[in-house]
Amino acid sequence: MTEAAPNLENLLRAALAPIEPPDDLVHRLESTLTNLTEIAAEELESWELSAMRDPRNWLRPAAAVVVGGTAGTALVVLRARQRAKHHPRAGMAGARDAAERALHDAGQGVRRLLGDR
Amino acid sequence: MSESTKPKAQLDREFAELYRAHVRDVYSYSYYRVGNHHDAEDLTEQTFLQAYRHFERAQRESDGRPLRPWLIRIAHNLAANLYRDRSRKPQAPIDESTPLQALHTTEELVEGRDELARVLEGVTQLPDDRREALIMRFALGMDNREIARALGRSDGATKVLIHRAIRQLEGIVGNPNGGGA
Numbered sequence: 393m394t395e396a397a398p399n400l401e402n403l404l405r406a407a408l409a410p411i412e413p414p415d416d417l418v419h420r421l422e423s424t425l426t427n428l429t430e431i432a433a434e435e436l437e438s439w440e441l442s443a444m445r446d447p448r449n450w451l452r453p454a455a456a457v458v459v460g461g462t463a464g465t466a467l468v469v470l471r472a473r474q475r476a477k478h479h480p481r482a483g484m485a486g487a488r489d490a491a492e493r494a495l496h497d498a499g500q501g502v503r504r505l506l507g508d509r
Numbered sequence: 510m511s512e513s514t515k516p517k518a519q520l521d522r523e524f525a526e527l528y529r530a531h532v533r534d535v536y537s538y539s540y541y542r543v544g545n546h547h548d549a550e551d552l553t554e555q556t557f558l559q560a561y562r563h564f565e566r567a568q569r570e571s572d573g574r575p576l577r578p579w580l581i582r583i584a585h586n587l588a589a590n591l592y593r594d595r596s597r598k599p600q601a602p603i604d605e606s607t608p609l610q611a612l613h614t615t616e617e618l619v620e621g622r623d624e625l626a627r628v629l630e631g632v633t634q635l636p637d638d639r640r641e642a643l644i645m646r647f648a649l650g651m652d653n654r655e656i657a658r659a660l661g662r663s664d665g666a667t668k669v670l671i672h673r674a675i676r677q678l679e680g681i682v683g684n685p686n687g688g689g690a
Contacts (some may be wrong), residue, residue, distance in 0.1 A: 405647050407629045407647075428558075435636070
């Protein structure tokens with residue numbers, strides 16, 4: 393490197409400072425990722441129970457139960473964060489409450505999926 | 510049968526962690542690559558959606574190495590597609606909102622802003638691969654190995670690329686009308 397390079401490197405660090413993504417992008421992206429995990433759950437909901445009489449149809453909804461159930465984890469992770477962002481003053485207690493509410497929502501979703509079975 | 514060894518819940522948790530750790534990196538890379546916030550937002554969104562689809566395989570193939578270069582490579586490919594589709598270069602110089610760091614007095618601010626603007630303008634004049642290497646090094650703080658993985662080059666070739674990029678930028682900044690290769 394040349395002698396001028398260290399100064400130029402400092403200027404580059406200042407000129408190319410990291411940029412925080414806008415809040416609305418983060419919110420939109422987290423919602424999209426959360427929705428992706430919900431697709432499997434909707435797949436299960438739309439399944440006709442009458443089709444279950446035929447054992448040949450059991451494999452597909454069983455897979456959807458697995459995916460839908462585990463999708464709840466992603467929902468908890470991302471929803472808890474969204475809620476914490478909406479209540480920034482709540483601190484740790486608020487974050488814990490947000491996580492518990494998200495977990496409760498996810499639990500209700502799973503119960504709704506499995507309740508009639 | 511799938512080769513998957515991890516439960517989906519664990520994969521989702523790990524993807525959420527990856528997202529949180531690197532959303533700023535992907536956005537910064539995208540912004541400096543395309544030069545405006547609108548396209549940078551689209552690029553960031555598409556990068557994470559594509560990453561989500563291929564996360565399990567990427568984890569398997571990464572052998573425990575960090576996944577940031579993989580994410581940036583996705584953004585790099587999507588940006589290349591964006592330009593190919595539109596058949597154009599970045600629309601305008603970097604937005605006015607580019608942050609200035611550690612500049613305090615008004616005099617320093619004015620002088621510093623001019624200097625940084627010259628550097629940024631110089632970066633936009635570099636060939637794509639040199640510009641990208643500098644963005645990865647200075648905006649994202651990636652080391653040579655990470656940059657090499659993101660660009661699909663060897664460590665040695667990457668070191669040379671960055672060295673030449675800085676030399677060329679020195680020429681451009683020092684001599685705005687010329688600028689050596």
